[in-house]
């Protein structure tokens with residue numbers, strides 16, 4: 563099947579690169595993933611490419627249209643050069659983080675059907691950003707909101723593991739259908755990649771993949787989309803923060819990371835692109851002993867809250883370092899759904915209420 567696909571694609575000329583798309587090296591056998599009738603093709607766009615990405619994508623779809631054995635086709639364009647220039651978002655006036663009332667600033671191209679988007683970011687990896695994003699999304703849903711969770715951490719997508727999802731999403735009318743679990747809609751590049759054949763993402767490829775996951779996925783109507791960003795504050799994260807119409811961002815940080823400067827880098831990045839910072843979530847704040855249940859303040863206590871205030875951003879809440887959170891995360895049953903009445907679910911719900919209050923300030927005024 564791969565051979566038939568590649569044979570058809572090799573008749574497509576690529577402007578400025580090669581008269582044959584396959585010989586150009588932009589698509590190899592490894593870039594074609596087949597799962598039953600679902601086919602995902604990732605195209606590596608080199609610097610020398612002079613054509614139009616949308617036209618090339620269309621040409622690939624046309625060539626494969628009607629091919630026996632393909633029910634659903636998804637073409638992902640990935641580029642090593644700077645992403646195709648999107649229209650510059652309007653220059654927005656800075657909005658104070660705690661500005662009262664509704665944010666009336668124009669949004670850069672809102673995504674139809676999605677009322678609000680909140681980014682979950684961290685200054686560095688391994689602080690529990692994805693665990694926090696998943697539990698925050700589920701806690702927002704438990705408040706009665708329609709929630710989507712987009713795992714934009716395409717370097718190391720963790721949603722398949724954290725939510726125990728191993729299916730591939732369906733594709734209908736050229737749109738990917740997000741996978742529903744525990745009452746929220748989810749999408750992750752991890753759903754499309756083969757575990758033993760990871761895609762190597764280079765620089766701005768990330769951005770075009772993100773745009774496709776935001777806009778070409780059939781999210782339906784959402785009150786809030788939680789966007790799990792890749793860790794760190796590099797160019798890819800910066801471009802994401804600019805290109806997605808974010809209502810705000812939350813920064814996940816451990817106590818020691820707050821005391822250091824990583825979390826501050828995250829704050830600075832969003833401030834630079836005029837995205838309001840909803841606040842800081844302190845993860846792994848106190849240590850809960852798995853044997854006696856006693857709490858130890860290994861990194862000191864209350865420091866994060868003070869740090870947040872010192873940095874001029876709200877403190878949204880703290881989540882302890884607890885074996886139950888790790889075990890549930892790793893088993894794909896986030897603590898908010900596996901122990902909905904437990905103290906951790908409560909802590910996440912409290913944070914979710916803080917976030918919801920910032921996402922929908924008008925609801926507070928009623």
Ligand SMILES: Nc1ncnc2c1ncn2[C@@H]1O[C@H](COP(=O)(O)OP(=O)(O)OP(=O)(O)O)[C@@H](O)[C@H]1O
Nearest residue numbers: 687688689690691692693793882883884887888891
């Ligand atoms: N509050 C917590 N208590 C105990 N374990 C936690 C807590 N938060 C996260 N973990 C565990 O820490 C590990 C890293 O968490 P996670 O994958 O969410 O981090 P991340 O910041 O998204 O990482 P990366 O940057 O690599 O994507 C996981 O094993 C997770 O279960």
